Amino acid sequence: MIIEGLLTTVDAGGSPHVAPMGPLVNPELTSWTLRPFQSSTTYQLLRENATCVFHVVDDVVPIVQAALGQPVSVEYTSHTQGGWIISSSCHWYRLQVTRWDASEQRSRAEAEVTDQGVLRPFWGWNRAKHAILEATILATRLHLADRAAIDEDLSKLEVAITKTAGPREQQAWRLLQDYFASH
Numbered sequence: 414m415i416i417e418g419l420l421t422t423v424d425a426g427g428s429p430h431v432a433p434m435g436p437l438v439n440p441e442l443t444s445w446t447l448r449p450f451q452s453s454t455t456y457q458l459l460r461e462n463a464t465c466v467f468h469v470v471d472d473v474v475p476i477v478q479a480a481l482g483q484p485v486s487v488e489y490t491s492h493t494q495g496g497w498i499i500s501s502s503c504h505w506y507r508l509q510v511t512r513w514d515a516s517e518q519r520s521r522a523e524a525e526v527t528d529q530g531v532l533r534p535f536w537g538w539n540r541a542k543h544a545i546l547e548a549t550i551l552a553t554r555l556h557l558a559d560r561a562a563i564d565e566d567l568s569k570l571e572v573a574i575t576k577t578a579g580p581r582e583q584q585a586w587r588l589l590q591d592y593f594a595s596h
Contacts, residue, residue: 419475506529
């Protein structure tokens with residue numbers, strides 16, 4: 414299955430780089446396959462330093478910000494063995510890449526969990542959060558898909574957002590609307 418969240422890697426200056434990521438995992442969360450595109454900053458940083466931290470989050474705003482290439486408004490704490498933990502995440506998993514397959518544009522990085530933690534209970538997701546996630550994925554695929562089809566999908570997703578969004582989902586939706594309007 415795929416679990417959606419945020420991945421932090423370490424840039425050349427030692428600062429955190431955050432990106433949305435949907436790794437393949439088993440139900441026990443012991444087997445991880447990251448799939449960064451070789452053209453991405455995340456891929457380059459993981460090739461330089463094979464340690465990263467995956468975060469389970471229940472706030473859609475940082476996911477949208479990261480996916481759209483905007484500054485991500487989160488705070489970090491450093492892990493004692495290297496890497497960055499998003500302070501507002503629910504769960505985190507420190508991963509070490511053990512094997513690469515870069516034979517395709519979307520690479521596969523097998524990783525093992527070296528540490529993990531729970532910072533707070535997972536609040537959960539409502540229909541608006543799911544719709545925001547789907548709209549965010551559409552935003553990252555604008556260059557691959559028919560714009561009319563994307564607009565049709567967005568109008569369907571907007572119904573769930575209108576009915577069930579709280580303030581954070583409304584903020585994320587505005588970010589997405591601005592992004593789609595400018596592209």
